[in-house]
Amino acid sequence: MKTSKAVRLSWFGGADALQIDPVAIPQPQDDEVLVRVVAASVNPVDYKIREGQFPPIREDMLPIILGRDLAGTIEAAGTSAHYMVVKGDPVFAHIGFDRGAQSEFVVVKAIELVAAPRSIDLVHAAAVPLAAMTAWQGLFDQGELQPGQTVLIHGGAGGVGHLAIQFAKAKGATVLTTVGTDDVDFVRAIGADTVIDYKTERFEDVAKDVDLVFDLVGGETQDRSFAVLRQGGTLVSTVGVADPDKGKARDIRVPERWMATPNAAQLGEIADLIDAGRVKVEVAETFPLDQVREAYARLEQGHVRGKIVLTFA
Ligand SMILES: NC(=O)c1ccc[n+]([C@@H]2O[C@H](COP(=O)([O-])OP(=O)(O)OC[C@H]3O[C@@H](n4cnc5c(N)ncnc54)[C@H](OP(=O)(O)O)[C@@H]3O)[C@@H](O)[C@H]2O)c1
Secondary structure, eight states, rough: OEEEEEEEEESSSSSSGGEEEEEEOOOOOOTEEEEEEEEEEOHHHHHHHHTOTTTTOOOOGGGGEESSEEEEEEEEEEETTTTTTTOOOOEEEEETTSSOBSSEEEEEEGGGGEEOSSSSSSHHHTSSSSHHHHHIIIIISOOOTTOOOOEEETTTEEEEHHHHHHHHHHHOOEEHHHHHHHHHHHHHHTTTEEEETTTTTGGTOOOOSEEEEEEOOOOOHHHHGGGGGEEEOOOOOOOOEEEGGGGGGHHHHGOOOOOOOHHHHHHHHHHHHHHTTSSSOOEEEEEEGGGHHHHHHHHHOOOHHHHHEOOOO
């Protein structure tokens, strides 16, 4: 049996629960392809799963391979997928929870992957899929953001936030965003119209009557956000669900709990925006696979601008 290395979780816990284990190289079936992974990003959901703080992944499902998104090259294809791809093609993907991406070889369904953007390397491409699906689906599917509308994005310098700012601008919206002091210039440079330093300002003093709040922070930031929405506005969060009763009197829409799902058509549109130079991908730091514990620790410490990416030799 041919084996490869993967980041495997066999028990919930701290850094020591992140094990680099030998695993069987999976075989692609029918509409699947086998990807030789060049890079896979680390997302907050990975350490929430590691800690046992992500309810869809229960202890009786372990061991699992961690990781939600990747970039790499086609290694092999199933019978009905081989007409779509050629060995060596560069691709990127957000994959379902039944597999993990932090592995040297990953089986990806044809409906999950698209050609990687040509204008960036595969390390930057790996930073995109989950964060981009979250930003896109949060703004446009859940939030129904329209050209000419105004959106307030909380946490604009993080993995999801820095892409959300650029997608909303590409759609023709006006963007306000909250970030820490060190990130003010960064989010201005990627297109935010109004930047609010959450460490020194209250966003309620600046943002008024916005059409949509896209909340990537939660807690009291989420609670306080009702006050800045116009009558009939929308509050979309990626961190828990806001209490809809708080917005009832002003007819504020609060979509139910949702999770970003793989969507190759949307990922393809995003690849085109990147290649058109309209979206820049920020990678804060990369770590080789054998430093996976350091990579997770870096993300958990906070203050990451953009994304953390694991690289595979
Ligand atoms: N439901 C889903 O499908 C889904 C998908 C993806 C992500 N998520 C969740 O969404 C959240 C964001 O994800 P991410 O990948 O963007 O995380 P991230 O890269 O860690 O970014 C979070 C950002 O929020 C900033 N921040 C912290 N406190 C803030 C405050 N009070 N006001 C404004 N900004 C603040 C952080 O900056 P500083 O630390 O410098 O302050 C950081 O830039 C995570 O909780 C993640 O689990 C959910």
